[in-house]
Amino acid sequence: MAIRGTNIKIEGLTHRYGSRSTVTFNRVDLESPQGEALAIIGRSGCGKSTLLHIVAGLLKASEGSIKLDGTPIQGPSPKWVMMFQAPHLFPWMTVKQNVGVGLTFGNWDKSTIDSRVDEAIQLVELQDFAQSNVQDLSGGQQQRVALARSLVMEPELLLLDEPFSALDAFTRSSLQHDVRAIAKRLGFNIILVTHDIDEAVIMADRAVIMAGSPGNIVRELDVDLPDPRDRTDPRVQTLRAKLMDDFQQAANYQKPEAVSLVD
């Protein structure tokens, strides 16, 4: 696959639903160099998913700009594709058809579609299920199909909107490692939106915390750890604790006082 990453520059991004309604986030500035996996973490309602939808071109910003390698994002494009919380596969299609659907939208020739689809399916290790209807697959396999459907577009940027939150812990962990490994191997950028701190530490090169109302980036932490990352690694746990601390401070989180069970 001929994938490369991109330099992302978000400047003064503001979003409000409707002209007079509450501002979701205000003047967000964010940069991400080529090939970086960036996690945006924050509590529900801080605007992180909205921000991701704007980067994907699925929503319009009220103000500000997003540029990939200096080119402004005007709308959806196969160069920046999004994976959602649920796989949202097309149930009348096989695995192969689902993976290739974006290429058929782009009117690619059949031989190119076939070879790229086969490669993407192999990448997510679903070659034994290529001709299966997607309804016959488990939740984890379906999310792999969604990943292959994104990768086959050879994106410069993969946008992940809490993509594994509906999966069981084992499948989630497996996919977190796989997506990071594939991104590092192929070199594309990731922006991951999550409220799972573990996920951010396992998958990202850098994590930013979004908080406040209206939301903004309030903290930033480099996740400088070797791959593959293991949850039991003390360095992972230290970073996780640091990120959790930052997250709690950013959200003005008050630790509950210890309650004694013995008088």
Place this chain on the structure above:
Amino acid sequence: MTSQDIAMPRVSGGIYANLCDVFQSSGTKALHIVVGLAALVALWWLAIFLVTLNPSVSQFSAFAPNEALQALPELWRNGTIPDAIGSSGFRLGMGMFFAIVIGVPIGIMMGRSLWFKQLTNAPFQLLRMISPLSWEPIAVVVFAGWEEAIIFLIAVAAVWPVAFSTAAGLAKIDPSWFKVARNLGAKPWQMLTKIILPAITFDVLTGIRLALGVAWIVIIPAEFLGVTSGFGYAIQDSRESLEYSNLMALIVVIGAVGFVLDSTIVLLIKRYSWHRG
């Protein structure tokens, strides 16, 4: 990657066991059909038997199953049944064609556009409730011949089930499919052909099935007047020539053709529906 989320491919049982299951299931199904039809014929026979106990209506014995079934081969040989299938089939096909060509786009518009739905819902519901046959005098005046008028009546009868079923299918589409398709670069035409139409196939075919049933009911009385072909004409002709066994035989054929048409649509629904369960 670990293999924990990999479901095992389906492993089939023994071929012999599978064949037994298939034959057992098909055999039971066929038995149910035969018993059901036999019960219907028995009730038909009983009804005629009870009616003809009265000597003043003994001529109704020609309506009995044995008389009707005996008339069938001759009606086939003299071309009455094949001609009626051809004529009524053509009118039905044309009427259904117009109903689908008009009904599916209307249904899609109703399902996709709230203002169009709000604008058209009341007039469409009103039109839907008008008996298709009540348009007959107007159709005869408006169209050049009876043939076109009958096709119009069938289309009027069939268009509403197709349109409303299509609209209901649109309403059930997962909005995320549109988001994903846009995200992957789908243009409006591709959204229609690759996402909307496959997604609503089940509902459109269900609407066509309902429409076909209504159209097949409407076509018989519509052919009573003005034309000299089709099942409606053949029934009217049998009644006027007092050939009651022929009349009952034609009714049996109408039922059988309707059953075959319905079964064909059911097969299409099974073939093209992606719904499970």
